[in-house]
Amino acid sequence: MRLQRIHHVAVICSNYAVSKRFYTDILGLAVIREVYRAERGSYKLDLALPDGTQIELFSFPDPPRRPNGPEAQGLRHLAFAVDDLDATVRDLEAKGVAVEPIRIDPHTDRRYTFFKDPDDLPLELYEV
Template sequence: MKIKSLHHIAIIASDYERSKEFYTQVLGFEIMQEIYRAERDSYKLDLAINGQYLIELFSFPNPPARPSRPEATGLRHIAFAVDDIQEAVAYLATKHIVAEPIRIDEFTGKKFTFFSDPDDLPVEIYEG
């Protein structure tokens, strides 16, 4: 098998409208398409950055909670590249989102930090 790229990341939100606002209004994702699937009582929202499809955001009735973090089995975090991490952290603060202290990747020398989405999913921003 030859994988050529990442197609998308799927996220199930406990509060669809709150997560929709977070990913679009706070993180700046563009809505490509939003579909309501009546048979599943579920929304599916396709989100993009710079025209690149990256996230499917779902709503489902009463989804179970994920095991505690940070080191539970499964998806550990999602990460997004930024040009200026200080600027990104300052912007998040204006939205009342607290990022962890900025760290330096010991292998690349690049700056990074983490914050959480509305469902406490760890989100990393990485400078470079």
């Protein structure tokens, strides 16, 4: 077996319109396709990052909330690589997104920070 890369990450949102706007208008991800699945009362929105990695955004009627903060079992956070952390933070803040203070990874000496999507999913910006 030889895994090549991550193809996609699936995210379930509580408010489809709000999350769709956040991931497309705020984060600038490109829409690949949008499907309404009537049998599930659910939207599925496929979004693309420039390298081809995808995020699948799902809506479901009354999904349960995340049990607690980022230390809950399961996906801890989703990290995006950026070339210029300062410029990306400024852009997010200009769009009304709260961003935590920038930190330094003590093992890699790389700068990073966190912000949250509309459902409080922790998102990381990691400067490469």
